[in-house]
Amino acid sequence: MTGTLLSVKDLNVVFRHGLKEIRAVNRVTFDMRRRETLVMAGESGSGKTVTSLAICGLLPEGAASVSGSARFAGEELIGMPEAQLRAFRGRRIAYIFQEPSSFLNPVYSIGEQIAEAVRLHHGAGRAAALREAVKLLEMSGISDAQRAARSYPHQLSGGMNQRAAISMALACRPELLIADEPTTSLDMTTEAEIIKLLMRLKQEAGFSLLFITHNLAIAEHIADKVAVMFKGELVEYREKEELFASPEHAHTKELLAAYEKVGKF
């Protein structure tokens, strides 16, 4: 179980705004092994999120053109028809996003939304899926899971919603979890709890984790490897210890300096 899971090569994303073309991602190349944690760091607008969305074809059609290659467990995802891609999304590659409260649908209860994912990929019945949803919420460390399942997103705190989103992402036992700044909108204590939770679940379920952040402190904590993005390019991509010991690119140094100033996580 240590083979290469995801192999991204020369990934380009170009956005068209009328006549203008914006190169959001430029020749990005990296690999992820099974069970590995890759932290992708960089400022906002450096192309981290766009890269992660491009992998699973989640960028808006028409506005963005994606080229290059992203092989997942040997299968090429770039250019794969929508219908086939759908079998990967949620089931083998799951996402969690920055603002859990706005990424959860306000008009469905938490339980319904998790059960929807369960039913979609396992074909379980409605009641069974709801029971499974409660179990998943418990696994994510929610004490009163029954009640949480009945709640709507606006009734829960940001931390609780993110736990719910994590439960939803893990509903189908994905092989890769892409977490796009999952703690940025949370307070410090909750942030620490969520990261601890993610690492525990990773231990138990054995998925690979692509963790996107602008905060190198988190990288030091959880990463196996670190990739630093700057203006759409991957400027540094190395083992964590090496990177922290001897940063090469000027931007990495800047990020590190900022982190030292703020203090350790």
Add this chain to the structure above:
Amino acid sequence: MALAALAAPLLSPYQPAQIDAGSILCAPSSAHFLGTDSLGRDVLSRLIYGARISLSVGIIAVGISTLLGVVFGSLSGFYGGSVDAFIMRCVDVMLCFPAFFLILAAVAFLDSSIFNIMIIIGLTSWMGPARLVRAEIMALKEREFVEAARASGAGNLRIIVRHILPNACGPLLVNATLAVAGAILLESGLSFLGLGVQPPVPSWGNMLTEAKATLGVAWWITVFPGGAIFLAIIGFNFIAEGIRKELG
């Protein structure tokens, strides 16, 4: 269209009330471009004179409603508190009345002169501009230039008129243009029912009342006045759109 209305006496080939017993219900021809009605009156002439009535009713009614709206909106926005609550309640009440019923009821108690119709339409449609002005004032009253004006000793009225209203002008103008279209529609509806502008004065609406009686016999009496209303409304909509674009 407005030009044609102003120049009505010059343009009209016939007197609008002139009855020509020899040419009743004539189809459009070279003598009567748009035909004649059941009394032998020229439809084109009546249309042009009707434009005067319909447009002036629309514009004056909106003038009244905008003025009222500005006054109530300013009071509401500027003083806030219970004044605001009271005025906004009034707006709510007015909004939940089917305005057409209220207008008809009012017409029943007064008599339906052109003058009264302008006033009634104005009195029942000030809520839109009032809300607009109120929102604008609420947004502006905390801004620096208002504070500065107050610091230099300007009175409330002066602040509202000199400093706040000019800023609200644009949206108000767009609103008013659209409202003129609405008022023309309302007037034509009233006149159509025989409760608006009274014959023999021609208005687009009461020309259509007559059309109902001659339906199937004389299509031109139905088509042209309605078409005129339609074009006027589209015209005002375009103007509103134009102003909105101009304002950015």
Add this chain to the structure above:
Amino acid sequence: MGKYILRRLAGIIPLLFGISLLSFAVINLAPGKPVALENSLNPRVSARALERLEKLYELDKPVYERYWHWLKRTAALDFGRSFSDNRPVIEKIAERLPVTIIINLLSLFLIFAAAIPLGVRCALRPDGMLDKVMTAAMFFLFAIPTFWLALLLMNFFGINLRWLPVSGITSLNYEYLSPVEKVIDLLRHLLLPVTVSSLGGIAAMARYMRSSMIEALAQPYIRMARAKGLTERSVLYKHAFRNAVMPLVTIMGLSLPGLVGGSVIFESVFAIPGAGRLFYEAVMMRDYPLIMAEVVIVSILTMTANLLADVSYAWIDPRLRDKR
């Protein structure tokens, strides 16, 4: 939730008060005493009727006392007797109101049934063919006077083609038809009026649905739904649609007064024996008790419908359900 409904119910008290004040003000609108001006202006109103009017509104008493008495009678649904045939006003309205309510409900139904799918289609391809056609159609429908459209359609379908009846809600031989034929006869009579009264609403509502759907589709939870691996169909019709359609309930509530007001016009054009036409007749005859009663009843009904719309919105939207 229960609290919210209670609060809304409490909110209608000042509204009712406002309605009653405004209605009462209309009676006292006429320059001088409403009774005095009749002699010269309206020969249709007989001297006896005037006397009754004077008694009904107690014009010799001070304003506040009159208002109080009028309010008490109104609350007991006692609106006096009609000038024209001396029957109790409430009776006349009761027999005419159902037709109007049915037509308005049918129109509302038609508006929703047509506008929602149209708006969704437009939202899926903004600036596509259908969207452009709809934008243009919307423009036209707004500018067309309803009664004119009614006349044109009557002329075309009723007189030129002779497909549909042009007036009333039943044919002359209605009594002799079988039940099935009766229903068909009714529908044939209602087709044009209902269509005419809903066209404007369809255009406006489709527009709202379009922008509401476009807004919903831009929300983060749509990306989440896609990332979950849902089919595009589920994403659109389960996740986006439900969010997009909710605000329409409120908009419907707000558009009700316009729809109801339109009843006067199209019931007159199509000679439908509903409350709108009754009102028109009352205005033409200067039948004051009937006019007043209609204004009060119609506005209270409209307000109630509005309230229902608000409460059901709070009920279907979980964000409002336990807030407020």
